[in-house]
Amino acid sequence: MEPDVVAAIKSSAENHFSLQAMTNASPEKVPLKVPFIVGVAGGTASGKTEVCNIIMSKFRNQRVVLINQESYYYPLNDEQIGRVQEYNFDHPDAFDMELLLSNLEKLRCGQAVSIANYDLKSHKSIEPARVVQPSDVIILEGILVLHDPRIRNLMNMKIFVDTDSDVRLTKRIQRDTLEWGRSIRSVLDQYDTFVKPCFEEFILPTKKYADIIIPRGAENHVAIDLILQHIRTKLGQHDLCKIYPNVFVINSTFQIRGMHTLIRNAKTAKHDFVFYADRLIRMVVEHGLGHLPFTEKQVITPTGSVYSGVIFCSSLCGVSVIRSGESMENALRACCKGIKIGKILILGEGKSGRQLIYEKLPSDIASRHVLLLDPVLASGNSAVKAISVLLSKGVAESNIIFLNLISAPQGLRVVCEKFPRIKIVTSEIDRSLNKDLSVIPGMGEFGDRYFGTL
Numbered sequence: 001m002e003p004d005v006v007a008a009i010k011s012s013a014e015n016h017f018s019l020q021a022m023t024n025a026s027p028e029k030v031p032l033k034v035p036f037i038v039g040v041a042g043g044t045a046s047g048k049t050e051v052c053n054i055i056m057s058k059f060r061n062q063r064v065v066l067i068n069q070e071s072y073y074y075p076l077n078d079e080q081i082g083r084v085q086e087y088n089f090d091h092p093d094a095f096d097m098e099l100l101l102s103n104l105e106k107l108r109c110g111q112a113v114s115i116a117n118y119d120l121k122s123h124k125s126i127e128p129a130r131v132v133q134p135s136d137v138i139i140l141e142g143i144l145v146l147h148d149p150r151i152r153n154l155m156n157m158k159i160f161v162d163t164d165s166d167v168r169l170t171k172r173i174q175r176d177t178l179e180w181g182r183s184i185r186s187v188l189d190q191y192d193t194f195v196k197p198c199f200e201e202f203i204l205p206t207k208k209y210a211d212i213i214i215p216r217g218a219e220n221h222v223a224i225d226l227i228l229q230h231i232r233t234k235l236g237q238h239d240l241c242k243i244y245p246n247v248f249v250i251n252s253t254f255q256i257r258g259m260h261t262l263i264r265n266a267k268t269a270k271h272d273f274v275f276y277a278d279r280l281i282r283m284v285v286e287h288g289l290g291h292l293p294f295t296e297k298q299v300i301t302p303t304g305s306v307y308s309g310v311i312f313c314s315s316l317c318g319v320s321v322i323r324s325g326e327s328m329e330n331a332l333r334a335c336c337k338g339i340k341i342g343k344i345l346i347l348g349e350g351k352s353g354r355q356l357i358y359e360k361l362p363s364d365i366a367s368r369h370v371l372l373l374d375p376v377l378a379s380g381n382s383a384v385k386a387i388s389v390l391l392s393k394g395v396a397e398s399n400i401i402f403l404n405l406i407s408a409p410q411g412l413r414v415v416c417e418k419f420p421r422i423k424i425v426t427s428e429i430d431r432s433l434n435k436d437l438s439v440i441p442g443m444g445e446f447g448d449r450y451f452g453t454l
Contacts, residue, residue: 034108036234037138037154038227041146041206042161043199044090045171047217051161052141054218058228063135069142071115071130072100076123084123085186090143090198097148103132104154110134121180136235143199146206156234159227160210163217165196238429240409244416247407248425250287256280260428264443270452277450280405280427281375282331288371288403288425289335292316313369317362319344321374321386324447328373328403346385354385366394369401375446377407377426379437380414387419397421405446406430408439 038055042048056064072095080087088094103113112133116125146152146160169191176182207213212230214223234242241247250256259276262268268276294310301307318332318341319325329341342361346354362368370390377383383402390400400422402415407426410433415424430439448454 035135035138036156036231037104037108037140038157038159038231039145039152039155040139040141040159040161041143041203041210042163042217043165043168043203044143044195045168045175046161046163047171047219048141048143048161050218051159051214051224052139054224055139055228055231059137059231063133064137064139065132065135066139066141067103067115067132069095069100069140069145070120071118072096073118073123075118075125081123085190087123088194088198090194090202092144092147092202095142095144097151101148101150101154104138104140104151107132107134107138108154137231143203144206146209147202152209157227157230158209158211160207160213161217162207162213162215165199240412240429244412244420244424246416246420246423247412248287248291248423249429250283250425250427252428256283256427264441266444270449273449277327277375277405277446278331281328282334284403284405284425284427285328285331285335285371288401288423291401291423291425292369315368316371317342317365317368318371318373319361319365319386319390321346321372321382322358324375324450325373327375327447327450332371332373344386344389346382354381356385356389359389361390361393365390368395369399370395372400372402373404374402375405375450376439376442377402377404377411377415377424378433378439379408380411383411383415384418387415387422401425406439406443408433 040048040052052066056066073089074094074096076084076087103115106113112131114129115132116129117127118124119126140151140155146158152158172191172195173184173187176187177184212223212227214220214227218224238247238249241249259280262276263273263280289312292312294312296308297311298306298308316336316339318329318336318339320329320341320343322343322345326343332339332341340362342365343359344356344361345358347357348355372383372386372390374383374386387397387400387402391397397419398421400419402422402424404424404426405428407424407429409429409431412424412429415422430441432440434440443449445454
């Protein structure tokens with residue numbers, strides 16, 4: 001990555017769903033999907049528009065809308081237009097920030113809004129207004145979009161396009177003289193009187209709020225690729241991943257969806273079920289191993305070159321929840337040669353709750369990272385009991401990685417609320433549970449189908 005790329009992607013306040021709304025949502029009532037809002041700020045002629053156009057062009061399969069802060073300029077009256085050279089268009093007071101805030105909040109709530117078509121030549125709004133529908137991604141672009149904290153807090157990603165002042169001035173002169181027919185003298189006068197002072201007082205200070213700073217604007221392909229990758233990741237996340245940062249769903253592909261289609265099909269034969277379940281389990285295990293701590297290590301390759309790589313912690317073991325969890329042991333052994341695997345048997349439900357029936361764990365498990373294996377996370381009751389057993393043996397909560405193929409939202413909420421420091425890795429999050437606490441749509445009794453005991 002280029003050294004001048006400041007790519008500190010922070011844990012932005014995403015505000016996608018209220019936990020209460022998610023908890024109370026019925027299977028039939030899907031919670032509102034709130035758009036991913038990207039704010040793009042920077043000085044005038046810094047290249048903000050070019051950056052926004054690149055982002056929009058890469059998300060053709062998503063509903064993406066661009067909103068320019070310029071649309072929220074207050075229209076000038078005849079007296080102001082007569083002295084337009086004295087009007088400061090770079091000051092926060094030139095914008096109707098209350099209207100911008102209102103429109104963003106409506107879009108987040110799934111409501112369409114009308115946005116004025118502001119003409120930069122006449123300095124008035126032109127009818128008809130532009131109707132903007134709720135979208136997957138909303139890009140808000142303007143010199144002061146990061147200035148108002150209320151608007152800033154609605155953003156999921158904040159970008160500042162940082163271009164050299166001489167470059168910005170040159171581009172502004174070219175734009176204003178060629179497109180708007182202004183004289184170079186008038187452009188320079190406005191720059192010295194309003195543009196430069198407002199940049200230093202109001203715009204540049206908002207750089208500190210940016211998650212990503214892009215030097216050189218649209219020419220900086222490394223930074224833009226980073227932005228695109230981050231947005232794609234967020235769009236692909238299940239909504240619960242936005243609430244619980246310790247929940248990880250492996251990236252869905254048509255291959256993964258195809259394997260899920262086969263193992264979820266009630267008519268799939270046992271040998272096919274086992275074959276494709278094993279493939280999915282292996283992928284989940286591999287993904288889970290990627291969350292282990294590591295240290296850097298350099299090795300010499302057969303060509304005599306130095307390769308800078310990593311080595312993972314060696315203090316690792318697996319624990320399978322009998323009996324469906326035992327189906328995941330082979331994949332773990334294939335990935336981790338000679339790994340120790342313990343077992344836990346938990347039975348019972350109802351008033352007495354889940355009870356520990358049997359456990360056989362490595363004697364030094366307290367000093368290890370633990371991969372807890374169970375293909376299905378349903379109500380979360382068995383998982384809570386299993387995790388509690390591990391904690392009672394001295395295992396640190398942050399050292400537990402829970403691996404499963406499918407998870408129900410209810411189970412994820414139960415486990416994450418009780419154990420916020422463990423990591424959960426799954427291949428898909430299903431819709432809900434039925435009255436019998438079975439995952440819907442689910443894949444049936446996994447252990448019976450895998451071991452052929454139907």
